[in-house]
Amino acid sequence: MLVGNAAQGLHPVAGQGFNLGLRDAALLAEHIVAAGGDPGVPGLLDGYDRARAADRGGVVRFTDSLVKLFASRLPGVSVLRDLGLVLFDLSPPAKRALARVSLGIRRADAALGAGLDPDMSARTDWDVLVVGGGPVGACAAALLQRVAGKARRPLRVGLLEPARPTPPAADAPLDARVSAWSRASERILRAAGAWEHMAPQRISPYERMCVWPETVPARSPKVLVFDAAYAAEANLGVIAENRLAQCAALEAFAAAGGTILPEALSAVTIGEQGVEVRTGSSIERCRVLIGADGANSRVREAVGLFAHAQSYGQKAIVANVRTERPHERTAWQRFLRTGTLAFLPLADASSSIVWSVDEAVAGELLAMDVPRFEKALLTASDGVLGAVRL
The missing domain is CATH 3.50.50 (FAD/NAD(P)-binding domain)
Known part of the structure; x- marks a missing residue:
């Protein structure tokens, strides 16, 4: 099994x-x-x-x-x-x-x-x-x-x-x-x-x-x-x-x-x-x-078991970040036109992000330098936790 x-x-x-x-x-x-x-x-x-x-x-x-x-x-x-x-x-x-x-x-x-x-x-x-x-x-x-x-x-x-x-x-x-x-x-x-x-x-x-x-x-x-x-x-x-x-x-x-x-x-x-x-x-x-x-x-x-796979056409970007505001022991998840962004509260007061986006958008995000990525992350999160730092 x-x-x-x-x-x-x-x-x-x-x-x-x-x-x-x-x-x-x-x-x-x-x-x-x-x-x-x-x-x-x-x-x-x-x-x-x-x-x-x-x-x-x-x-x-x-x-x-x-x-x-x-x-x-x-x-x-x-x-x-x-x-x-x-x-x-x-x-x-x-x-x-x-x-x-x-x-x-x-x-x-x-x-x-x-x-x-x-x-x-x-x-x-x-x-x-x-x-x-x-x-x-x-x-x-x-x-x-x-x-x-x-x-x-x-x-x-x-x-x-x-x-x-x-x-x-x-x-x-x-x-x-x-x-x-x-x-x-x-x-x-x-x-x-x-x-x-x-x-x-x-x-x-x-x-x-x-x-x-x-x-x-x-x-x-x-x-x-x-x-x-x-x-x-x-x-x-x-x-x-x-x-x-x-x-x-x-x-x-x-x-x-x-x-x-x-x-x-x-x-x-x-x-x-x-x-x-x-x-x-x-x-x-x-x-x-x-x-x-x-x-x-x-x-x-x-054992020759068949696996049915269906692509969502997306990639998940994962990182631990620091935010301007405290995470309030709350998991934040925003649905966007190109995917979904989640902030998960961590024990050291930082947050783990899981940013699932269309593959083309993922390529653009991963090609950004740190300041541009942080700005994109702030916009995508609607500033719910303030400024974000990698």
Whole structure:
């Protein structure tokens, strides 16, 4: 099976790729727990895939609807959108419902701590072998290892990762590659034992998200606001580095007794008795193989799975910036004619920008010198946080 970016990719405006990948991992653990810890139970993977497809479909539909709503320049759509935002601002129940969607909390996570009693197979080295130790793959392995560790005969979980990253030093500059983790993702990371391995000073909780089209001012009542207070929560989630989650999940997996194999995948053979995975120096046999090796998945290619790809015709420009005004623990997202610009609040008072624009515009922006780029960024953001410095 495939999880994370190996299974699906989302436009950067969604901000949900990381969260959706973690829910993939948690959902798989829940299904294996429900099957008594035996990943080979007939129908288990089919049931998991159906449940995951419903979750993925909901996220994609919500994202596409949001993009179309805010990016449309048709007069009729603009008028209805602006009217709807004003009415939304006057409706506390609608605000609470939308805030709950932002939190990403859809199901209880109690099953993640349940015990197992698996029926082990002597013909394989691993019950589950995960290929790819990125944030999602490492979290999937850690979840399975922790719930399996409570069993009388634990699952054998292995993780194939040739290059284990080094955790960032507590006082090191923040990486430019960050993600918005929902409250649901935080719960999953805690269930995996990863949260306790993260440096809290590198994590930035955010309490609000403001979304608006370029046709209205940034501080207008027509701005769509997601606020944690509407759902009686302390925050909507956190902004943190992808590397922080990856290193913490790998540490949690190892601490729970998991085995990390520092090897790269070279070939996969699927047989009646399981899956055979070849690396540069060994052959590993498993009952279930999880491909969590990214958008250009070797597992997906090796087993001949088809990937449907649709280009958005855009590129995302990512950087950490300083702003004249404080970010107010708020994620700011403006929909423009040529794409979308987001400011994500970071723990050191700076902000991470994700500027998704048409490819031709991206080329022009990347060719600018620093002062011109900063001026373009100020204009595109409608000055919501004042002057911007790279």
